Amino acid sequence: MPFTEAQIEALRQALVQGVRRIRFGDRELEFQNPQQLRELIASAEAELAQSKGTPVARQIRVSTQKGF
Numbered sequence: 001m002p003f004t005e006a007q008i009e010a011l012r013q014a015l016v017q018g019v020r021r022i023r024f025g026d027r028e029l030e031f032q033n034p035q036q037l038r039e040l041i042a043s044a045e046a047e048l049a050q051s052k053g054t055p056v057a058r059q060i061r062v063s064t065q066k067g068f
Helices: 005-017 034-052
Strands: 021-024 027-030
Touching: 005 021, 005 034
Parallel strands: none
Antiparallel strands: 021 027
16 A cells, blocks of 8 residues: 555654654554655655656666775
8 A cells, every 4th residue: 555645744744753663554664764754755655656657766876086
């Protein structure tokens, strides 16, 4: 079952507030650390974008140094 925009917003609010347990109807999610919640938010956003047909924005960062 894909996440809705309202559920993703609730996940973002939980991250800001430091909440570790979230309930969506009959589903309850518990997180050990904030990184797990960030990963779920990113995954849910990508899933929602894919279901809408919106391409997911990705970044590639390149770092170089001149040295011997």
